[in-house]
Amino acid sequence: MEYHGGGKPKVNEIFENSIRSLSWFPVVRDIAVRNSLGRIWILGGFVYRNIIKEIYGNPQLPEPVDVDFLLEKKPVGGDLYLPEEWNPKMTDYGNLGLMMGNLKISLNYLFNFRSLLTRNLEPTLENLFRTIPLNVQGIVYSLEDRCISGFRGISAIKRRKVRINNLREARHEAERLEIDLGELVRRKAGELGFDYDLTLPPEEDNTPLNPALNEG
Numbered sequence: 001m002e003y004h005g006g007g008k009p010k011v012n013e014i015f016e017n018s019i020r021s022l023s024w025f026p027v028v029r030d031i032a033v034r035n036s037l038g039r040i041w042i043l044g045g046f047v048y049r050n051i052i053k054e055i056y057g058n059p060q061l062p063e064p065v066d067v068d069f070l071l072e073k074k075p076v077g078g079d080l081y082l083p084e085e086w087n088p089k090m091t092d093y094g095n096l097g098l099m100m101g102n103l104k105i106s107l108n109y110l111f112n113f114r115s116l117l118t119r120n121l122e123p124t125l126e127n128l129f130r131t132i133p134l135n136v137q138g139i140v141y142s143l144e145d146r147c148i149s150g151f152r153g154i155s156a157i158k159r160r161k162v163r164i165n166n167l168r169e170a171r172h173e174a175e176r177l178e179i180d181l182g183e184l185v186r187r188k189a190g191e192l193g194f195d196y197d198l199t200l201p202p203e204e205d206n207t208p209l210n211p212a213l214n215e216g
Helices: 007-019 025-034 045-056 125-130 151-159 167-177 181-192
Strands: 040-043 065-071 087-090 096-100 103-109 140-142 147-149 161-163 195-197
Touching: 007 045, 007 147, 025 065, 025 103, 040 045, 045 065, 045 151, 045 181, 151 161, 161 181, 167 181, 181 195
Parallel strands: 065 103, 161 195
Antiparallel strands: 040 065, 040 140, 087 096, 096 103, 140 147
16 A cells, blocks of 8 residues: 555544454453543554554564553543453553553553643643654544544654654653664664654753653
C-alpha cells in the first residue's frame, strides 16, 4: 500500500485495516473502557507503527505488543478493573501496565502526564502533542470517533522523517535512556526505517515548571 496523502480519512482507514484482524483487540479495548470515564484514545507507538507497516511494509511490531491507552478520566470512585488473567506492573512512566503472554497494555490518564504536570498545562490533546519528545509520537486514535488526530505524527509518517518535537522533553527522554539527543532521534528513525533531521527546535518560553515533578 502506498501513501498518497489523502488527509485523515485515508490514515483512519489504514489504521483500522491494521487492527481489524487482531482477535485480542476487543479484549484490550474492553479493559480500557472499564477503567475510564470519558474519552479514550490509543497513543503513540501502536498507532504509528501499524500505520507505517501498512503503508511501507515495515517495521515489524515489537514483542511484547504494547498498546498505550490514553484515558480522559478515572472511573467513578477511582477503582480500577484488573482482570485476573493479566499481571499488573507499573510502567517506566509510573502508569499502570497489564501483561498477558506477549501482549502488554498501559493505562495512561491524560491529567497525570508528567510533561503537562511540570508545566501546569491543561490536560488537553493539543498540549500533549506540544510536549511529546519526537514528532512521530504525536498521533492518537479515538475509540469513540474512530479517527486519527495529530498533524505532527501524520506529517512525520508522510515525510518518513523523525525529528525532535519538544527539546526539553527529548532531553528528558534521552537522559532516561542514558543516550544523547542525536542517538534518541537516530534510534527511533532506525526502528521505523525512516530518515532523520537533527535540527534542534527552539527552546520553550518561560512556561512555569514544577521542580519536584520535573525531577521525575
